[in-house]
Amino acid sequence: MKPTIALLVFGLVAVEVVADDPSQSKSIPTPSKDTAAGPTQRGVIVAASDATSAAHRFKTLIAQDAGLNFAVVSPNQKHDVGDLQFVFCTKASRSELKHLLPAAALSADLKPQGFLISTDSTTTQAVVIGGDPDGLRYGVGELWHYHCSLDGKRIVPQNSLWLVKAPAFSKRMFWNWTHCTNWDDDLSRVHQTKHVDAIGTLEPYLVQPNGFVDTFQKVVDFQADHKLNGLIVWGFINDAHGGLATAQSVSKYAKANGVKILPGIGTMGYGGFYFGGNHPFNISTFLAKHPQVRLMVQADGKDMPGTPCPSDLVFQQWLRDGAEWYFTTLKDIGGVNLEHGDFFQCHCPRCKMQRSLPENDQNYHWDMMATQVPVIERGLKISPDLWFSYACYDAYSAALLSNPPKFLAQYPKSAITQWTYTKMIADPILNPAGSWPLSLRPPTGTNHSVGLLHQGSHWDVKRQWWGESDKSAVAFGGTYSLVSDLIQQTCHRAIADQSEGLQIIGQIGAASPQNELNYLALEAFSWNPQLDYQTWIDRELAPLYGGPKLSRRYYELVSNITKLPQEIASDIQEAQQTHTQMSDPRQARRWANLISELRRRQTLTP
Template sequence: MGTTSVDAKQGKLSYKLFWTWDHTTNWVLNTIGKQNCGVANHYTKRPDTFVRDYLRVIDWSAANGVDAVGIVGLLRDVHGGFDSARRLCAYARERGVRIYLIAGLYAYGGIYYEGDSPLSLDRFLARNPDCMGQAMDGSPRYINFRYPYGYKKEPVACPSNPKVRNFVLDSLDYLFMVLPELGGIQMEAGDSFQCLCDQCRARRAEMRGGEKRLPAFSLSDMAGIYPEAADVIRSRSSDAWVICETYTHYINNNAFNDVTSPAMQAMLKMPDETFWQWSDRHFGKRVWTEADRLPEHLRRFRHVMRAHHSTQWEGGRGTLAVDAIRQQCRLSYAAGIQGVSMFGETSPFHANTEFNYLALQYFADHPMDSVQSFAEQVMAPRLGGTALAERYLELAVLHKTPEKIPAAVREIAKIISSITGDDALRRWTYLASFLNSYYWESVQEKKN
């Protein structure tokens, strides 16, 4: 394997993470106000459901080897703000799990996602309009979210404004001072187009972060805040995980390979314990292979590969993604990446989701194993034997071919008649219902 990255465990990945939005995390069943997509939604469930949802996520994580749970919207007035966050963070710590905040620094509401808080970026920008980012025409920069991304209009700050910089760093310092139970943060510089004021344009040109003229995200903006933000956080909480979102993959963005640029030189000054988070989205023509090791200059850091399996972004919510998770873990391990992350918003009551979560655990611990091994060791005891586990894998993907579903459901009905365990019965009846929902929709579409 060559040079080993910091903290890598022999033969396995060191870190398994769940990534979640508060409004679409639905582990409490049969409750009103549930949502299944969006990135800028209001929270519509009962306030106490937020805590109940995440207590279940934490319990599952503790029992199944998930090390940390990230939450966008952890801090909202509507579901308890700091009080609810403190309860969840303490509960998680007691069980060996970290809760980490996922937050934008220049956009997406800031540290306090929604509410009347001094840590709210929206409130800060409303009171300091001179700190707003600029759009292409010079007007104040807003992100206008539309279906399926949400419905909010959120302001964007100017990264070149010293008042903004101080606000961001002060907010981080305050956060880890008053919430010491917090396990860390995934910080983001924004990926919904950046400030285009003259100062930002000039700074990016000087930093040579490889941005396009109208950048969706900016390495220069990351380099301008991530290193100092990491120092502020670690000065308050020495064991906090500092996860730096890159919005890209290292094989897909040459800017991260240019060690001569001022932007990369600034990023490389961060402590070895810093996490760099890469994404499976927005791949170009290049395909990730086992030969694509982390670049030498990045190997001293910790790294996480974040994927969007079985979500509205990839595959569809509730679909089975065992083989994709296997590939994510295998390629990450071969690359020298130490951690993997996937969405953890859906309850494992849904059998496909349950097997996806178990696949994350299994393939992180056994990154070179096959789907067949997973079926034999993990699925078979939960479905009634190896042959039935193999058949489940074949049947679960038939939602893509609705015309085959009626025969599949009749076959599942026969399988159910031989199942005795309650949990195994739940999994097979779930699969029948899951497939039937796609068949039903295909029939309705033909009527219209």
């Protein structure tokens, strides 16, 4: 019998043990020729009772990237060990597999969302134990992408590894609109996205029969593989892509993979609870059937079509009824993300009177609070463990600190305030000096905070000349911009404020090299905000691109802002030569994507 590899997943611990020297490469040793040669590798994945989802994802990754078929078996099921044995469990289920675990792993103290990975000196046993099923799922992704090398179709785990990880931020999220999301594996098709690219015609979420499900399952897979745990989706329930059935399918899949789906709910606009369709909890349908409901009055005294007045009593009851239906129907969502409508403020006499009361804010924050608190309060009675996040459309500042807004005391204590970090962080284009001194903290009354960063998205400015097509579908935008440095800076600063997390826009697939780097930055710095930026490039990214020198060079090629055709052509040639040297298909795929991106830039130059 060949030696075995055992893989276990544990939980969260805020310690990482890999190499004492930060400059030391994290890349996995290249398999020797005699290791890579020989018959097809055989192996098995032993999964504890709560490790099924993680095990089957690992099986899929092995088949997808190595072309191998490893069976998933239960702890007591007889099986042929073969060359490799992967063992998955959590802290709660490790007793089922104690005969396969190192002694130290049996007593490791693991926290939620975290994990332990252990391998022996001969790389024939790999153990991953999660602090909970979510931590197990993240550990599986960490193991495959960062600690298992591939030489063609042969898997070589990193040897003598004892790695314990825990995230600094409990909330690590993407923020997406359905119609702007394109995660196609073909970069040329990504750049044909309607509503994003000027000549774009593709709407992947509307492709029948399963475009919405396929698209967002792909996003979820990437997030879970890279230890990200929240996905905000605006336009979530829409009859155009399957209505309630597809929404439930995506949320169930995400939950099984450690990613919380947070549908966007508009409490004065954005479709209400049911974004698209003739449904009682679609806001347009509601207004059509209830013409007696007052509309929001704008500053000029005119009604705003399609937008109800926040103080209307019939509308207030609709918000409570809608929340009751929503949270009893969507059992697998992980929370919600609430917006009332960007800065909407009703100027009718009743709303003006409410805002004049000393206990209320005198601006749009009252309209926000008045329409969101009923939803959250009803939701908490049904599903108290959900993440109830709300966008206040504001950054906190010295002025807010000296005069805290009233809404902070009016929301339930478990509600999560989403601040706008976009203009707080020192940004060379938007805010060079920054507005986030260490003395600044969230204002009194803030119980839970996260932040949204618009940089590197449809709603950002163009940063690098190749960050968006010269003939963009919008007048501004940095959809294809590289902003990994700003993500690092934001994580480093936000953790000092006891922020619970960061949201970035995740609409563009990882086939776009700069967008993937943004996502990998969120992964790395949301788990370790103190990580040095250059260390991330040289060490953390090394396994993904072929070693420290190549990860550094890859970053340099992606970030190059030259417009000189001969320099771009030279970069393409270099990337092609590197691509031919890759024996790991995952690394080869990333270098192939870089070649496609550089060729795109060629077409944009005069």
